[in-house]
Amino acid sequence: MDRVFREPVDPLAGLISGYTVPPGTADEMIGPDGALRPVWEPFLRRFARLSDEEVARRFARGDRYLRDAGVFFRQYREEGPTERDWPLSHVPVLLHQSEWAGISAALRQRADLLERVAADLYGPGDLVRSGRLPPELVAGNPAWLRPMVGVAPPSGHYLHFLAFELGRNPDGSWFVLGDRTEAPSGAGFALENRVATMRAFSDPFPVGHIHRLSGFFRAFRSAMQAAARGQEGRLGILTPGQGTETYFEHAYIARYLGLMLLEGEDLIVQNGRTMVRTVAGLKPLSVLWRRMDADFADPLELDDASQIGTPGLVSSIRAGHLAMLNALGTGVLQTRALLAFLPQIAQDLLGQPLAIPNIATWWCGQPAERNYVQRNASRMMIGDALSPDLPFEVQSARAIAGRFLDGRQGDLPGWIGAQGAAVVGQEAVSLSTTPVYEDGRLVPRPVMLRVFAARTEDGWTVMPGGYARIGRTDDATALALRSGGSVADVWIVDDAPVDTASLAASDGPFQRATPSLLPARAADNLFWLGRYVERAEGLIRLVRASHVRLAETGQGGDPRVQRIAAHLERLGTPLDQPVPQAIPDQVAAAIRCAGKVRDRFSLDGWTALRALAEDIEDRRSRVSPGDEAARALGQMLRGTAAFSGLVHDNMYRFSGWRFLSMGRALERAQGMASILRDFCDPDAPEGGFDIAIEVGDSVMTHRRRYLIETNRNTVIDLLALDHRNPRSIRFQVSFIRRLIAELPEAEINGALSPLSRAALRIETRLATAEPARLDTARLDSLSRALARLSDLVTETYLT
Numbered sequence: 001m002d003r004v005f006r007e008p009v010d011p012l013a014g015l016i017s018g019y020t021v022p023p024g025t026a027d028e029m030i031g032p033d034g035a036l037r038p039v040w041e042p043f044l045r046r047f048a049r050l051s052d053e054e055v056a057r058r059f060a061r062g063d064r065y066l067r068d069a070g071v072f073f074r075q076y077r078e079e080g081p082t083e084r085d086w087p088l089s090h091v092p093v094l095l096h097q098s099e100w101a102g103i104s105a106a107l108r109q110r111a112d113l114l115e116r117v118a119a120d121l122y123g124p125g126d127l128v129r130s131g132r133l134p135p136e137l138v139a140g141n142p143a144w145l146r147p148m149v150g151v152a153p154p155s156g157h158y159l160h161f162l163a164f165e166l167g168r169n170p171d172g173s174w175f176v177l178g179d180r181t182e183a184p185s186g187a188g189f190a191l192e193n194r195v196a197t198m199r200a201f202s203d204p205f206p207v208g209h210i211h212r213l214s215g216f217f218r219a220f221r222s223a224m225q226a227a228a229r230g231q232e233g234r235l236g237i238l239t240p241g242q243g244t245e246t247y248f249e250h251a252y253i254a255r256y257l258g259l260m261l262l263e264g265e266d267l268i269v270q271n272g273r274t275m276v277r278t279v280a281g282l283k284p285l286s287v288l289w290r291r292m293d294a295d296f297a298d299p300l301e302l303d304d305a306s307q308i309g310t311p312g313l314v315s316s317i318r319a320g321h322l323a324m325l326n327a328l329g330t331g332v333l334q335t336r337a338l339l340a341f342l343p344q345i346a347q348d349l350l351g352q353p354l355a356i357p358n359i360a361t362w363w364c365g366q367p368a369e370r371n372y373v374q375r376n377a378s379r380m381m382i383g384d385a386l387s388p389d390l391p392f393e394v395q396s397a398r399a400i401a402g403r404f405l406d407g408r409q410g411d412l413p414g415w416i417g418a419q420g421a422a423v424v425g426q427e428a429v430s431l432s433t434t435p436v437y438e439d440g441r442l443v444p445r446p447v448m449l450r451v452f453a454a455r456t457e458d459g460w461t462v463m464p465g466g467y468a469r470i471g472r473t474d475d476a477t478a479l480a481l482r483s484g485g486s487v488a489d490v491w492i493v494d495d496a497p498v499d500t501a502s503l504a505a506s507d508g509p510f511q512r513a514t515p516s517l518l519p520a521r522a523a524d525n526l527f528w529l530g531r532y533v534e535r536a537e538g539l540i541r542l543v544r545a546s547h548v549r550l551a552e553t554g555q556g557g558d559p560r561v562q563r564i565a566a567h568l569e570r571l572g573t574p575l576d577q578p579v580p581q582a583i584p585d586q587v588a589a590a591i592r593c594a595g596k597v598r599d600r601f602s603l604d605g606w607t608a609l610r611a612l613a614e615d616i617e618d619r620r621s622r623v624s625p626g627d628e629a630a631r632a633l634g635q636m637l638r639g640t641a642a643f644s645g646l647v648h649d650n651m652y653r654f655s656g657w658r659f660l661s662m663g664r665a666l667e668r669a670q671g672m673a674s675i676l677r678d679f680c681d682p683d684a685p686e687g688g689f690d691i692a693i694e695v696g697d698s699v700m701t702h703r704r705r706y707l708i709e710t711n712r713n714t715v716i717d718l719l720a721l722d723h724r725n726p727r728s729i730r731f732q733v734s735f736i737r738r739l740i741a742e743l744p745e746a747e748i749n750g751a752l753s754p755l756s757r758a759a760l761r762i763e764t765r766l767a768t769a770e771p772a773r774l775d776t777a778r779l780d781s782l783s784r785a786l787a788r789l790s791d792l793v794t795e796t797y798l799t
Helices: 011-016 038-048 052-069 097-121 133-141 188-198 214-227 247-257 313-318 330-332 334-338 342-352 367-373 412-420 518-552 559-570 581-598 605-619 629-652 655-680 688-695 701-703 714-721 730-740 756-769 778-798
Strands: 070-077 080-085 093-096 161-169 174-180 232-237 259-260 267-270 273-278 282-291 324-326 360-365 423-425 433-440 441-456 459-462 466-470 486-493
Touching: 011 038, 011 441, 038 093, 052 188, 070 273, 093 097, 093 282, 097 133, 097 161, 097 174, 097 330, 097 441, 097 459, 097 688, 133 313, 174 330, 174 334, 174 559, 188 247, 188 441, 188 466, 188 486, 214 247, 214 282, 214 324, 214 441, 214 459, 232 247, 247 259, 267 282, 267 313, 273 313, 273 518, 313 324, 324 466, 330 334, 334 342, 518 581, 518 655, 518 688, 518 778, 559 655, 559 688, 581 605, 581 655, 605 629, 629 655, 655 688, 655 714, 655 730, 688 701, 688 714, 701 714, 714 730, 714 756, 730 756, 730 778, 756 778
Parallel strands: 093 486, 232 259, 232 282, 282 324
Antiparallel strands: 070 080, 161 174, 161 441, 267 273, 273 282, 360 423, 433 441, 441 459, 441 466, 466 486
């Protein structure tokens, strides 16, 4: 029998077969000679050996990490915010270290140039005076802040953290699409992209040759700490709050770097000093990394319509007490029209050309050019050719409008009206492509890189990697996430193994950091996080008790069921569904509070809350009253227990844990007082005592502790007065008193604070009470005392 030799199929060839680069376009994977770039080959050969099922498992692993971490894309519309999964394109963009070294050097040059321009615009103004910048480009620009003219930054520099948007030309060279100087976003997402991508591409991929990102952040944190030397205050990140699309990133970076995450309401300016409202009183702040647009920062001197800023912040900077990173007003540097003048300014100020050029641009600020642009504005979008009647050489010009113009959303005519100018490019934007894995094969999609630079004690350093934005289709204009684009990690690959030091690495002596200050707003959210979770648990226990009795009798008219329904109605929770809407509402409120303190909240705790919410929503729509609902509620109860266990076992005993625990203990004490009032009252139906013990999770304890049948005295003794029962009111009040004793100002000049005295009075009443004397009226009085204690916590620490 003849034997036919069959050459083995190369898996790599199968993976990239059909990968067609569009004509006149560079590609990140395929070189200009049509061959695979060497930096990609080791990665792709390992990738090609994976089965479709293994690829799906690995990608799902990365996606699961992002979901568990709460990384999602939030978009705000008129009808409200919408959220969808973070659109990670799992295949990273690979660049060799040798190429990256040239890019980094060019961006350091560009950062120095932008610093020189900022110093001139807010200092001597020579660039405008000499005609190198048009006056209307500066004076008519809303990002140029006149109150900041002549204000020297206390740090000595205007710029500290920058982002650059890069594209690759068809000839393989790079160009700059834009500079981000206002409040550059994406660095935190770059970190999360890296973690998720590494979950997908761990062993056997050559990850040891990929440059880490932690050193970049470690150097920037050291520079921030250096800027605060000689000052009394701390470091923080200024965020607009949870309403912004990039809030998750702000929280992630704050947690990663160990900085306070602050909103405008957290700050107050007194005698020229910026102070943080903390649970320990007002504390000075020296360095603030700004992630908020500058004009919102100070309603007193900048935008008086701002509701998220801090009055007097400019005066604190002017007095030299607050270093703002980046300086207020530096957003003017990211105006796209400025690109037209940077090449000549680089020659004049640096004595050298830009190492990486801008995308080709012109300034159309003269009346003739401006009139032409206004007449043709309706069709001046990317890819639309202009008529050749402009008074200079733009026969092949195409407009760069919309988001490629000045970073703002909106139509071009509105921008012209505000600026009196436009930017016109020599040629259409032609971005390189990068491979994206779709339907079992690699396909090319347009890509743009966002690269970050940070000022350190040794000068500018560039993140060895970045944040790639990838188009949804072949259309280069569909890069934005809101347009369906995706993002990818950027790997800088070296020939030799790279340093694996983490952010925490340090060559200095052992030293414990000073405990972090807890802003009052953060303490308030932690306090109410504890209350909402406990409130949800209490409701679950009550509703389950109702369904257990409904399953026993089959009668909705059972007096015990009716009593529970009346109690829930008094709490504002009608029992009109097997699982009332109030239960997921309380969990949703807890998640909102946790979302506002993501910088102080563990990933496991966040995951447990999200899992609880998903489980409740999944079960509540599928259960019927009685035994089925009781079992579903029991499962939900185990979800709240998972969260409680994580908080109790894992959370460091900083002040934040104390406020979370205090909120939970107060809610439990008030809830138990309410239950005892309704189910141990003389007019309560038979079986009310058993409901109270069951909801108080003390059935087995009661049987062992008392030798007589259940009666009012045993129930009151166990659930109100027993200092060893973690479900009793006294246990909670004693716990609260100990927590208060560890908070600032628990004693004032050797005497107990009003809050400490109030907690001690309640504890003493309970310690000396007899079960028989704790009647309904006294339980009502106890409830009011607990409510007053909660108010005192708020008045003392949370406002």
